[in-house]
Amino acid sequence: MSEQHRAEDLLRELAPQVLGTLVRRYGIFDTCEDAVQEALLAAALQWPAEGIPDSPRAWLVTVASRKLVDQVRSEQARRHREDRIALATPQAELLSRSADAEPADRDDSLALLFLCCHPALSRPSRIALTLRAVGGLTTAQIAAAFLVPEATMAQRISRAKQTIKTSGTPLHMPEAADRAERLGEVLHVLYLVFNEGYTTTDGADLTTPALSAEAIRLTRLLHRLLPDDAETAGLLALMLLTDARRPARVGPDGDLVPLAEQDRGRWDGLLIAEGIDLISKTLPRGQAGPYQLQAAIAAVHDEAEHVDATDWPQILALYELLEQVAPNPMVTLNRAVAVAMVHGPSAGLDRLATLQSDKRMARHHRLLATRAHLLEMLGQHEVAADAYRDAARRTTSAPERRHLTNRAARLTPVQS
Incomplete structure (x- = not known):
């Protein structure tokens, strides 16, 4: 990993911790966020060239605190903000304080x-x-x-x-x-x-691992705080079971590899085992919520040794229950795929048609891409290729756009 990418990942991880420290100290949420953003920008410019400091969190807190004081001083029309900070922390101390004074495990x-x-x-x-x-x-x-x-x-x-x-x-x-x-x-x-x-959702990369890792870290913290909450446990299980597939989701060229084509030998077995153990202990507690049901669906996928061994009837039953518990367009979209795998692509397309009147989904690239996939399954290659191209035009993710464009090209006859 390059020094620049390492710095970017570290900044993404530290940003909420630094903002939390400033808000706890000074209590001015919007001004604290502005100061943290300035500190992050300074670090993004300096760290790749000069190296990451020994205490990156301390560096960010110190710089952000100084930026905060500068902002408060410059707002002459809002002097009361400076007074509030001065009451909370003597100004000289604010300027010189280092985050090294914070407990090492304070988050x-x-x-x-x-x-x-x-x-x-x-x-x-x-x-x-x-x-x-x-x-x-x-x-x-x-x-x-x-x-x-x-x-x-x-x-x-x-x-x-x-x-x-x-x-x-x-x-x-x-x-x-x-x-x-x-x-x-x-x-x-x-x-x-x-x-x-x-x-x-946008950019050159399909995934941002540091962002998912931070979500998992925070969910683990929340699960430790609330060990008996079934939906918190369900969400953590869902994240683990989904993130386990990450190594196989991207090909050598950075392109998207769909679930059906992934090398399951590259999935993270430890994450899968942890996620299955967690959801297996959670589901029997009582009425399942949406995160537990999604985790159960992910577990069915992850337990299949190869794509043909996937228990689609069980997945469909879980999606039908999920649509009752937490109906939304994306659940209907995924249920349509399960319907297609159990009852055939025509039945899946009929289910997709119900989303055409939903303004949030009618022109969404995922609906178009799913429709293209089901048309391809039916052998309607020309119509499917048009739908893939339409979906490619609407996504803001470069890897998804390449994947959809390649799908369309594969179905388009070569002109002689």
């Missing part, structure tokens, strides 16, 4: 997660703010995850920051009742962060 990432899921925020705003502050996703990536325009998402995040600032809520783990109220949003955010790392 405020979970507390930051729960702060971003503040009850004063709407549910979409909670998730969007957490993806931005903790997950490190860009506004464009978050907008793609929500299937909304980027400008709409930018306004939502800005309003959420303002609400957090106005609330004056300090950074700490909430009490049990408040924590339970916010837990659903926290789990959903971790799920979205993991998915963004597993299949990046």
Whole structure:
């Protein structure tokens, strides 16, 4: 791994920890985030050339703290902010303090997660703010995850920051009742962060391993905090069972390798064993939630030694249950694939047709790509190739675009 890539991965991992430290110290969420972003930019420019410092977290906290003081001083019309920081920390100490003074194991990432899921925020705003502050996703990536325009998402995040600032809520783990109220949003955010790392919505790379690794790390922390919560355990199992396939998802040239074509010998057996053990202990506890059901589906895939051994009837039954428990367009899309594998591609296409009236999905590249795949299974190669090309035009992921374009080319007759 190059020094630049190592620095990028480290910065992505440290960003929520540094932001959590600043918010806990100074309590000005929006200004703290701006300061952290400036520190991350400085590190991105300096570290690849000068080397990663011995204490990278301490370096970032120190630089971000100084950036924060500079920002506060420059806002003459908002002097009360400087007064608040001065009351919390003497200015000379603020300028000289190093993060080495922090406990080595102090990590405020979970507390930051729960702060971003503040009850004063709407549910979409909670998730969007957490993806931005903790997950490190860009506004464009978050907008793609929500299937909304980027400008709409930018306004939502800005309003959420303002609400957090106005609330004056300090950074700490909430009490049990408040924590339970916010837990659903926290789990959903971790799920979205993991998915963004597993299949990046834009850019040259198919995956961002550090992002998925951070989601798994935070979910492990949450599971240790709440060991009896079945959905937290289910989400962790889902992440482990899915991430186990990562080594086989990308070919030597960086292109996407679909599940049916992956070399299962390259899957991570330890992650699979851990995920199956976790979901096997969780499912018998009672009524299964959506993360447990998705983990069960992932386990069925991972337990099949080869693609032809996949228990598709069981997967279809699980998707039918999941659609009852947590209906959404992506669940319907995946259920259509399972229907096609059990009852034939025509039945799968009939199921897909129900999504055409959903404005979020009608022109989504995943719907188009799935339709192309089922048409290919039916032998309608010309129509399938057109659908693959249409899907390729709509995805913002370069590896997915190449994969879909190659699929179309494979089905297009060579002109003599």
